[in-house]
Amino acid sequence: MKYIIGTRGSKLALAQAEAVRRRLEEAYPEDRFELYVIQTKGDRVLDKPLHEIGDKGVFVKEIEEKILSGEVQIGVHSMKDMPSRPAPGLKFTRAWKREDPRDVLILREERRLEDLPEGAVIGTGSRRRKFQLQSLRPDLQVVNIRGNVDTRIRKMEEEQLDGIILAAAGLHRLGMQERITRYLEPEEMVPAPAQGILALEIREGETRLQELLDALSDEETDLAAEAERGFLREIGGDCHVPVGAVCRRQPGGLLRLDVMFGDETGSRMAFASVLGRNPVQLAKEAAVSIRRQMAGTVYLVGGGPGDPGLITVRGIQMLREADCIIYDRLSPPELLEEAKPGCERIYVGKADRRHTMEQEEINRLLAEKSLRYETIVRLKGGDVYVFGRGGEEGLYLAEKGVPFEVVPGVSSATAALACAGIPVTHRGKASGVHVVTAHSKEDALTEIDFEAMAGGKETCVFLMGLGRLEEIASRLMEAGMPPDTEAAVVSCGSTPEQRSCTSDLAHIAETVRNAGLVSPAVIAVGEVVALRENLNVYEKRPLFGKRYLIPKIGESGSRLKELLGRQGAAADEVCVGTIVNTGKRFSAEELKQADWLIFTSRNGVDAFFEGLAESRLDVRCLSGCRIAAIGGRTADALKQYGLYADLIPDAFHSDALAKALKQRLSPGDRVWYLKAGNADGHLRSLLEGCCSLEEIPVYENQAAVPDTEKLRKPEEYDGILFTCASSVERLLKVVGEEWRQCPACSIGPKTTACLKKCGMRHVIEAGRADYEGMIEALVNGNSWL
Template identity: 55%
Template sequence: MIYKIGSRGSKLALAQTESVCRELKKRYPEHTFEIVIVKTKGDKVQDKPLDQVGGKGIFVKEIEEMILSDEIQMGVHSMKDMPARPAEGLIFSKVWKREDPRDVLILREKKRLQELRHGAVIGTGSKRRAFQLKKLRPDLQVVGIRGNVDTRLRKMEEQKLDGIVLAAAGLHRLGMGDRISQYFSEEEMIPAPAQGVLALELRKNNEELRKMLDACADEESQKEASSERQFLEAMGGGCHVPVGASCVKQKDGTYRFYGMFGTEDGSRIVYESAAGSDPGTLAESTAAAIRRKMAGTVFLTGAGPGDPDLITVKGRKILHQADCVIYDRLADPGLLSYVKKDCEKIYVGKENRHHVMEQEEINRLLAQKAMEHKVVVRLKGGDPFVFGRGGEEAMFLKKLGIPAQIIPGISSCIAGPAYAGIPVTHRGTSGGFHVVTAHDRNNKLADIDFEGMARSGETCIFLMGFSKIGEIVQKLQEAGMSPHMPAAVISRAASVNQKTCIGTLETIEERVRKNRMEPPAVIVAGKTVELSAFIGTVRQQKPYLVTKIGTKPSRLSELLRGRGVSVTEIQTGSIVMTEQKFTKDMLQKASWLIFTSRNGVKGFMKNLQDSDLDVRCLHHTKIAAIGQKTAHWLKKYGLLADLVPQIYDSGHLAQCLKQKAGKQDLVCHIKGKEGTSVLRDTLAPLCKYHEIEVYENQPVKIEKPGSPDQYAGTVFTCASSVRRFFGSMEAKTAEKWKREMRCFSIGTGTTSALQQIGAAKICEALQADYESLAAVIGKDVEDVSVSED
């Protein structure tokens, strides 16, 4: 039999693979063993840290694909470079004899770490090594360095580094042990989990090869490597965070386990060790001890159903504090606008039995992120404990010693009927209600006590049962409930697209089909359904799509929400300040400074301070502001505007300045890179007009907004948002939006941009400020309500 063995092409990888090949040829001369060199992504990308190019998997993916396709039969890797679990369909053989697991120091001139000069420069590509070096010598400068052993040694000489840190195992396998200046003990530097161990990877069903490889295994090395990998998996560690583990057998036959784990930036690092007879138990206890010291808090938070305003005040507060949000499909994406700019956002939603991530993976992800962040929010539609599997997540975290708090949410089983005008209880009609999930894990009708529900005379509510409507109404009737019992199906509960279909147990299935109802849906059976005719439904207002610059919730959206207007935000740009060097002489020559935005004010003041100047150099200069809000921002820096037009736009500001500025006056417009030419066209012929760009409104990738019929209108506060928003769409889609969507504009410049792209329905604010624009939209909401009534 011919066995092909995959290996990376570096000297070390080949040395490792050749040692395996020699041993196999020696033990199994009846077989042929050949080495196949495979170039991996990790070999191709050498100029970036591992965590920026895909983590540990970049060294193995191509080899694993070839094993699975049977182009090669096995791969030889360094176990420390392997993800916590092998790819689907692959396994590792038992561990062969381990090489020295310690990290070592190679110095260019000195012999020991302690001999290095103050501020010496050491190279390493590992955060784990870097942070532990800084613990030993806080004065050291640690720089990133990647490549094979020869490359790193060459870079050390070329860049005049004082030294580099490598693994002893690799140097020993290359016959370069004489280059080692100093070995680090486990107390000084905890190595990577399973460092010095070779990972022999093969297909799961290749039984013959697995038995051959396992026959070469070393029992002690297997125990040590397994426990260290067990620790790695328990911590959820990878290339993004520093993690180390070492299991060392003592002279008396017991073991000492060393573990370390830290945040990505090294701001928190915890070390633990434990001694005992069982390596696996030591790995678990060490991991648990580190989690207790280091873990942040996971907040299992109910987002409410549909309407994003139904999240609780406490839920919204915790979103503001979140360092990481892990969210589901049924949590309204608009809630993510409340998080911080640098908050990590991870989607793990489920839809129609398609799982972006299985529940077990979500559990592990929560634990992993709790080790990286102080505040992790698990945002779940409805309430986390009402068929949301929040209990499973809470128990999993509790078992690991990770703090978890519950923030309840409003469940669709209450909100859906309420928005449809159906009380789940009503005096004299129903003294209680039953809520059940309608399907089991095999997507069959759940084992429900229909007789008990029918006998109770109370409101019966079924969640996740849209595809089972026929079976549900049949079972209720078989259990004794009248076929004339009122029933309702509420689709997309509490959202702007909520639809309600009302009938009886006898007619509801047919009515749902005729009305083309869609899941997710709440099914209600009971006498309180009749009360919707008297109470009436809650009219869910379609949201206004507000374009914004930057990631934070816009002040305009806050004004609109304060008026009871539903809002969805979409980012079209990001403000980046531009560097300008000011001199006192230049500023003192200016007769007027014109400010047309708060970003202009902020950019100007930043550059003023960076130029080692302050507002005293403006004592002869007059200041014009386009509106009261810009004037307010100037006032924050101790500057009072000399001129503010009554109508807040560039045209009226230009006309006012036209009366003030003469031919000898230097008029400086503090502005962004983009902007209208109104001021320039009006003032340039009359005075010395000069533009100073202090910020840039840079474009960002714009999310697809969906269909125009999802929104009551789209709101624009600048011309660039107009161009970017419509420019991000395909031509056919853009034409539909231009034709059908009502566009709300803050002022003449934005209106002009809307006209130029061909928008058919434009409504402009009376004044070019957020308050006026919010008032126009608020009036629009009232007009729509009146027309619907």
């Protein structure tokens, strides 16, 4: 039978593949074996380090594609270049006897590492080699060098490098042992996992071919490959981080596995050595030892029942410190806004019967990220240990040697019901509570002791049971609970989307079905449900059930959204602009000449004081100035810098400010207006002739293209809240004509005028030009303009 052997086209790869072909031909003369050269991405891109062009698959992907298509039957690779797991549909045969696994040093002139002068230059394309070499000789310079063996040796000569590091195995296979200056023992430099071992890759199901290849395997090498690659899998290593492993047989039949692992910068490295007979167990023990030295801390954080305000203080603290946040569907999305810049965010969403990532994958991800980051937050809905599988994650981390802490959260089992006016315990009605999950791994109703629940006075609470509500009610009644027992279902508890239904046990399923409630939902059965009539204040807030759209300036969440939430409303935000300071600088002499400073926004205050600090000045330079501010928020911003405004008009707009200033200004007064560079000239026109006004741009309100893909349909909003005229223009420029039918709430006259000009049909205006005024307008139902 004819077999095609796929290989890369480098001199070394061809030598390896030819050695395999000859051995197979000698062992199986009745079959034919031919070579087929395939170029890979790793062969084409030679001007970048390996960690910059992809993972280990850059040397194998194209060959694997040929194997899967049937064009090639056997792929020959250096096993150290292979990902820790073969591609789907492929497998590795047992390993043949390995070549020397050590790294070697080739020096251009010197004969010993110790003889190299301080600052000598060594070339290598491997971070693993670079960092370990620098631990032996911190004074050496290490530069990137890529290419085949001949190319690297030629570059050493042409670029006058003092030396290079290569794998002994490659030089041996090419018959170039005489070029080796020194072998680096594993105690000096731990080799790459499976270095010196060939990987023979075939399609799954090729039984005869596997038998032919396995018959030529070497037991000791196969055990070493299992241990070394097992460590690579356990540790989650790739080409982005330095990782090494070498397994050698010891006297008495024991195996010794030496490993190393480092961070991406080489500032931290850990080493471990373990003894045993089972290569799989050795790999696990070595990985645990490394993690105990290197791993950051994983914080299992309960995010609360849905309202972002119900997370604990400790939970918020950890989110702000996190280098990586791994979150799921029930984590309040607003909490991600607490993350610091550069924090990696990974969604692993889990919904009923739909998983972005299975739990086992999440567990592995937590352990892998612990070796990359100092602080990892696993953000979960509710409480970590209340049906949140946090215990499974904690046990896995403990087994893997990863330090972790638990930050408990508020469970929806109590909070969602409380927000619906249902206390789970109440004197005379319920002295306790049963809390159970109604959903098993097998997608069926869990094993629940309905007799115990039906026969007691405790409140019965079911989580993850909305799809099984009818069955739950039937089983409780079968167990003896009266059909007229009060029951309730609370959907999306503690959020603006909260919806509740109450009925008796016999009819609760029908009531909920007609109401169209959705998960996540909490089910409560018991006398305490009757208290909802008097305790349900959450759903009686003035704006409960309404949803608004806020075009905002800047990426962070607005205070307006927070104020809406206090009144029970939901809000979506869309960014229409960013604030960029102009970098204006000042001198003490200039400031002494100013009689008044005018601020019309918090942004102007912050930008001015940033410029003051950059000019190495402070508030002492303002001793001769009086200050005017539009609005309470602008005045509050000044207070944070230790200043109190001398003038705050009763109405928070330019006309009122100009009217109040005219009563205090004289024509000789010099007034500085600290403004946005793209603000209009309205205030200047109002003050013209009554003072010497100088407009000083200290920031720009720059336009941003709104991400309209995330918006709901206009009819799903009860209104759009506009806080400035620029937001009106920027949003309406990119949305359709139908959005002009949506009700709009304006912060003040200028914004209202812009809304009318842009064709908005229904507009109400805040009685006071601030966020609180807008909320009052919505709550009080101000008349349409």
